[in-house]
Amino acid sequence: MFKFLSTYLYLRPKLVLGLLLGPPMIYMAVVYLGSLASLLVNSFYKLDSFTGLIDRQFTLETYAQLFQRSNLDILIRTTTMAAAVTITDALIAFPLAYTIAKVAGKRAKSFLYLAVMLPLWSSYLIRVYAWKLILSKEGIISWLFNLVGLNPLLDWILSLPNIGGSSLALSPIGVFIVFCYIWLPYMILPIQAALERVSGTLEEASSDLGAKTTQTFFNITLPLSMPGVIAGSIFTFSLTLGDFIVPLSLGNSKYFIGQAVYSHQGTSGNVPLAAAFTMGPVLIMVIYLLIARRMGAFDAL
Numbered sequence: 001m002f003k004f005l006s007t008y009l010y011l012r013p014k015l016v017l018g019l020l021l022g023p024p025m026i027y028m029a030v031v032y033l034g035s036l037a038s039l040l041v042n043s044f045y046k047l048d049s050f051t052g053l054i055d056r057q058f059t060l061e062t063y064a065q066l067f068q069r070s071n072l073d074i075l076i077r078t079t080t081m082a083a084a085v086t087i088t089d090a091l092i093a094f095p096l097a098y099t100i101a102k103v104a105g106k107r108a109k110s111f112l113y114l115a116v117m118l119p120l121w122s123s124y125l126i127r128v129y130a131w132k133l134i135l136s137k138e139g140i141i142s143w144l145f146n147l148v149g150l151n152p153l154l155d156w157i158l159s160l161p162n163i164g165g166s167s168l169a170l171s172p173i174g175v176f177i178v179f180c181y182i183w184l185p186y187m188i189l190p191i192q193a194a195l196e197r198v199s200g201t202l203e204e205a206s207s208d209l210g211a212k213t214t215q216t217f218f219n220i221t222l223p224l225s226m227p228g229v230i231a232g233s234i235f236t237f238s239l240t241l242g243d244f245i246v247p248l249s250l251g252n253s254k255y256f257i258g259q260a261v262y263s264h265q266g267t268s269g270n271v272p273l274a275a276a277f278t279m280g281p282v283l284i285m286v287i288y289l290l291i292a293r294r295m296g297a298f299d300a301l
Contacts, residue, residue: 036282043275054271062272066280071260075280078257081172082240085179086187086233092180093187093232098221100188101195116185124182128249131178135168135250142168165252174250179240186239187232194228195221230292237288241281257281 045054046061065071100112119127133139145154158164158171165171198221206216244258255263257277265274 039275039278039282042272043279045272047270047272062276065273066276071277074255074257074260074277077254078241078281079284081176081179081256082237084176085183085240086236088176088180089184089187089236090191090229090233093184093191094225094229097188097191097195097228100192101198116188119181120185125245127182128178128246131174131181132169132250135174135177137167137169139169169250170252172251172254175247178246178250179243182246183236183239186235187229190231190235191225191228194225194231198224234289234292238281238285241284 042054043062044058044060045056046059047053048055066075096112096116100109100116104112135141142151142154145151154168157173158167163171163173163176165174168174168177202220202224203216206220207213211219242258244256244262247256247259248262251259257280261274261277264270264277
């Protein structure tokens with residue numbers, strides 16, 4: 001029986017391919033794409049302000065609400081934060097990824113890999129709440145500023161509009177710091193993988209032709225590693241767009257998209273508005289992925 005079955009499948013490679021890809025494709029179609037389709041459909045409904053029930057008639061009124069000042073501020077605030085985190089993580093990650101790929105020996109490379117991956121072995125919530133303690137008024141950051149006599153500088157930073165707050169743990173700048181830390185490994189690894197693909201012979205040829213180290217870097221290494229940078233930015237940008245735990249734990253009263261979705265869906269029961277908010281990041285990421293695809297980012301994943 002087993003021999004007959006193996007022969008039967010061997011002679012029908014398309015059937016084997018269908019059996020292998022069928023279950024995951026069905027899962028993607030039903031669970032993943034089905035949930036997105038449900039969000040899209042619900043975003044065209046509206047909440048009846050009188051009865052508090054969902055009016056299941058096609059309308060664009062819910063999307064119009066996104067352009068109200070308060071909701072538009074949430075979209076702009078979240079997108080700006082995601083862009084700032086992505087750029088900062090890229091600037092931090094590139095030197096470390098370059099060291100891992102081009103400079104470090106085998107032992108040092110193993111140590112650096114471990115250092116990058118180690119935070120991912122702990123709980124996401126533990127890392128967030130650990131940073132909340134670090135950034136609090138009684139935390140080590142405030143203690144260090146006080147130790148070196150720079151408390152006035154910290155107070156000035158916290159007094160700045162749009163980024164300050166009562167403390168680092170309750171301010172947009174604190175949210176920014178934690179986001180950069182949480183998503184940094186997702187930027188380092190794709191860049192390192194892209195740099196590994198940059199042939200050393202190209203850099204040697206550039207040097208033999210008289211190019212300086214900086215010229216070789218900006219004309220050879222950096223352009224060839226950009227797909228890795230874009231691939232890493234896909235992770236950092238999209239994860240920041242949708243996260244609500246970090247802003248909820250460390251932010252102030254100014255909402256981000258994730259908090260708005262959580263609030264509208266869970267507290268007020270306004271599922272159509274929550275769905276419309278969700279479609280915003282989806283649209284942003286579709287555009288972002290199309291641009292990234294044209295730049296070859298998926299080759300570095």
